[in-house]
Amino acid sequence: MREPAVKKTLYWCRECNVPLIGKTCRCGAAGVEIPIQKPYDLRPALTHDHDLLRSLLLERYGTDHLPQVVLFNKSSGVDRTEVIIANGVEFGRLSYDPAEHAYTLDLSQDALRFLAPFITKGIVDITAEAEEQGFGNRRLGGKKVMVKTGISEGPVVVRMKDLLGVGQLHDGGVRVRQIGKVEPESPPDPSWGEVVRVNVPLLKNLERTAIRFIRQHMNDRPKVNVSFSGGKDSTVSLELARRAGVTDVFYVDTGVEFPETVEFVRQCGIQVVIHGKDFWKEVEKNGLPRKDNRWCCERLKLQPVKEYLSGRGPCVTVQGNRWYESFSRSTLPGVIENPFNPLQLNISPIRNWRALEVFLYLWWRKVPYNPLYDMGYERVGCYLCPAMLESEAARTREIHPDLAGYWEAYLVAWAKKRGLSRRYIDLGLWRWENPPPKMCELAGRCGVSVPKKRQKS
CATH class of the missing domain: 3.40.1420 (Inhibitor of vertebrate lysozyme, Ivy)
Structure with a gap:
């Protein structure tokens, strides 16, 4: 699949007042270009x-x-x-x-x-x-x-x-x-359903290309499956894989998932649920998971999957990774052997889709998605993930005060043992072993001391 022409630009139809995933609207009007910012994930x-x-x-x-x-x-x-x-x-x-x-x-x-x-x-x-x-x-x-x-x-x-x-x-x-001078304007106010309607031709092309890509590689190894996380991207990948003829799906329950995600996975009919290591035992052994030390991904996800697949032999795994999710994934190839598990060949059929295309596709195909997105989350992972923004942590305290409160109490006790203030936890500084400059600056403005950087061995 080729890199999309709209990678750094959004096109907008002034006549219909809708965003476009191509350059031309279904009404025939040419889209107006709107420059967008990195990481370009609308x-x-x-x-x-x-x-x-x-x-x-x-x-x-x-x-x-x-x-x-x-x-x-x-x-x-x-x-x-x-x-x-x-x-x-x-x-x-x-x-x-x-x-x-x-x-x-x-x-x-x-x-x-x-x-x-x-x-x-x-x-x-x-x-x-x-x-x-x-x-x-x-x-x-x-x-x-x-x-x-x-x-x-x-x-x-x-x-x-x-x-x-x-x-x-x-x-x-x-x-x-x-x-x-301001000249008032009153443009039409279309719904998201209308946005889907005008973009259907390009959504069909995206679907066709992705299914063809899956079929092209699904037999590269003896078995094929889908790695399902409960997030929007893997939901789209699961839908595409099923349309391509893939039936085996697995999900990893880390034990610290949102209840909404666990229920959504159940509703999706995922038969194979792999359970990760006990998070609370692992955190005692490994320390807090951090953005710059995410041991949790290996212990709670990668290792359990590796153990599950070890008795099944080499396989192709369809996954929902996208270029626009993060800078680390911006050069993601479509087909790559999993460096953590060589038995696994990972293929990414939606790697050139933005979140905009993902949601439009779900709406077009009437595929249910995780309700956490409508509840204010950009990403749906573990409820205590260090990659979560502080704004999302605040939302978790509103929706699940019991889960958030238990983790917060753990963090406060952790900070107390190290002579760190409660404010250190409130600002979300625990998420890094070595907080970046912007967070150190925030801490300074708030009068919160930050431990000296740990030297990497």
Whole structure:
């Protein structure tokens, strides 16, 4: 399969107001290009996230006017950071602050074209102050205008005469990011069902190519199976593999899975469930699992699978790995011998799909997926995974306070033994043996000491 032409670009049909997975809409209109950011993995804002955006809009700006079709483009940050794409423009930015345990929604200038008529709060009129402070007709972008207002600090809409803009209110002043004439627009508000409909021809091509790829390699070894995790990517791979004629499927239960995942696996009819090592015994022997020391993957997943397959002989395993999941997988070949288990030849039929294509395919084929995605999770792994964002950990505390509380108590006891503060755990710093610079900076701002880096032997 060739690398997709849309890898670094999203196409959007202005006529239908829908995202496209190709360059042309089913209506015949050419898509408008929207540059996207690394790692280029666009995904839909599902139920909880859409509700979150609406609540943030309502709280800050007095309106929950948001189109049904909203995309997230994951970006770099201290914790969860998403570029929001809606109505064919970069609509704003959603970010989670682990220090404050709160989300912030920053609107873009383009978002005002769709929101301005509905905004009733969070508006700072700087007309008089700008003139008093000598700005006059000078460009205000990047300038700070001192103001008196009862609005709390954070992102605001800025008004100056007949101009509207966006800015940041902080320390008694507004830093104007951008301002200008705003012409209100009222585009159509299609559903995700309509997005699926206009993209069906390309979804058919993706399916056809993936099935052909599986059939091309499923006989490279005597047996073939599917590795199913309960996540969206392996759900699509399972559907494609079944259409290609593969029937054997296995799932690894690490013992620290979300209850929703365990139930979803049961509903999918997965007959072979492999159980990993006891996590609580392993953590006592190996220490905390970390992002830079994920021994848990080997002990709870890879080793149990290796033992299960050792008595079955060489096999081809269909898996759901994708290029866009992480930088480490961005060069993933379609066919590769598993370095941990040479008996296993791994094939990845959806390696060039983004999360957008994954969800559109699931909706098109009416394939059920793990409910955790609609509950606000980007990824669904173990409920205490170190790769989880602090925003997802906060969501886990809401949904499963018992599971989150048990792990949190363990972490607090672990920190106490090492002379680390409770705040060290609250900020999520336990996730690294050697926290990266951005996390050390966060710790410094919060007055939390970080142990000296461990030297690798």
